[in-house]
Amino acid sequence: MYTAQVALDQKEDDPRASAYDTALADVLLRVSGSELSADPEMIELLFPDPAAYVVQFRSGVDDTLWVSFDGRAIEKTLRQAGQTVWDSDRPLTLIWIAVDWGQGEREIIAANDPHRSRDAARSIDRNRLLRQRVLDVAERRGLPVMFPLLDTDDLQNISFSDIWGGFDAQVLAASKRYNVSSILIGRVRAASGQGSRWSYYLSGAKRSWIGEPELVVRLVADMLAAEFAISGNTLLESIELSVGGIDSVAAYGAVQNLLSGMSVIESFAITEVHGDEIRYRVETHGGAERLRRALQFNGLIEQDRLDDDRFSFDRMNASLNFFYNPNN
Numbered sequence: 001m002y003t004a005q006v007a008l009d010q011k012e013d014d015p016r017a018s019a020y021d022t023a024l025a026d027v028l029l030r031v032s033g034s035e036l037s038a039d040p041e042m043i044e045l046l047f048p049d050p051a052a053y054v055v056q057f058r059s060g061v062d063d064t065l066w067v068s069f070d071g072r073a074i075e076k077t078l079r080q081a082g083q084t085v086w087d088s089d090r091p092l093t094l095i096w097i098a099v100d101w102g103q104g105e106r107e108i109i110a111a112n113d114p115h116r117s118r119d120a121a122r123s124i125d126r127n128r129l130l131r132q133r134v135l136d137v138a139e140r141r142g143l144p145v146m147f148p149l150l151d152t153d154d155l156q157n158i159s160f161s162d163i164w165g166g167f168d169a170q171v172l173a174a175s176k177r178y179n180v181s182s183i184l185i186g187r188v189r190a191a192s193g194q195g196s197r198w199s200y201y202l203s204g205a206k207r208s209w210i211g212e213p214e215l216v217v218r219l220v221a222d223m224l225a226a227e228f229a230i231s232g233n234t235l236l237e238s239i240e241l242s243v244g245g246i247d248s249v250a251a252y253g254a255v256q257n258l259l260s261g262m263s264v265i266e267s268f269a270i271t272e273v274h275g276d277e278i279r280y281r282v283e284t285h286g287g288a289e290r291l292r293r294a295l296q297f298n299g300l301i302e303q304d305r306l307d308d309d310r311f312s313f314d315r316m317n318a319s320l321n322f323f324y325n326p327n328n
Contacts, residue, residue: 001088002069003068004022004023004067005023005065007063007064008064016057016065020050023067024047024069028074029140030086030140030141031078031085031086032078032086032229033229034225046083053074055070056068075263081232082231082233084229086224087262087294088142089262089293089294090143090228091293092144092145092180093143093180093182093220094180094183095134095183096163097130097163097185098186099190100188100190101126101190101191102192107160108148108163109131110149112149133213133214134217137213141217141218143224148178157173157174164187166199171185172201182202182220182224185199185201188213195210196210197210202224207223228290230286236285237283237286239282239284239288239291240279241280241282241291241319243255243277243323244324245276259280263285264285266283295322300323301322301323302320303321
């Protein structure tokens with residue numbers, strides 16, 4: 001989230017300072033969205049000395065500079081200025097892409113290159129290039145993405161025709177094994193001037209787009225930022241959080257580390273311990289709903305999903321109930 005590798009232009013008066021400026025702009029695009037990153041005057045006003053936020057840097061290949069910034073300090077500056085902050089609690093997006101290469105060649109883009117004969121090397125190359133185009137844009141926007149494995153399980157449940165024909169229900173069913181809430185489905189006709197068709201699903205809601213893969217990934221990032229980013233003007237809210245399944249010192253430490261690392265949480269304190277359940281008082285940015293989503297993205301299981309009537313999300317009393325599973 002807070003690292004970038006950028007060109008180091010030796011023709012600049014101060015190549016490193018210029019690289020810091022570029023790297024910070026890349027980081028702000030991920031953290032605060034496209035609106036701020038497109039406003040260099042505001043960036044300069046908020047961050048007059050980017051070097052003050054640098055914690056590490058090193059030279060890269062081909063005259064590049066790798067830069068790591070102090071994420072907490074950047075978030076604090078953004079919030080104090082009333083800017084939005086989209087922290088690292090982001091949904092993982094599973095991407096299914098069916099490609100019609102023309103002349104009867106069709107395939108689904110997989111997470112890894114398939115094992116094929118030497119004669120099929122050209123197809124492997126273009127498969128890899130298309131996948132990398134998506135990954136490059138996703139990385140620049142800080143959007144966690146993955147492609148399907150296309151292993152035996154996937155191939156038993158999904159086919160090219162299912163994706164191309166718009167049978168999204170079957171694609172969504174095949175996606176359940178990946179345990180994601182964000183799913184992007186694309187139909188790309190590579191040898192045609194027709195726009196690629198896309199369907200996007202987040203927590204049951206559907207959106208549709210037409211456009212190149214890079215454009216659609218940016219649209220997904222913008223939509224998620226609008227959904228999950230928190231304005232710096234948002235007041236802190238006090239939420240009661242209970243986490244069950246803490247039955248060992250290791251589990252306790254894991255949950256403590258998880259809560260400490262979530263920037264949506266300003267502070268937290270233990271209020272009660274009962275058996276394997278710990279209750280916390282959490283001061284959070286964005287309220288109970290934002291905290292609920294962040295906890296889900298970080299791997300905790302909401303307890304009302306365990307089919308146990310004892311647990312629920314109490315909207316009236318701003319309380320949340322979750323369960324820790326080290327294997328989740």
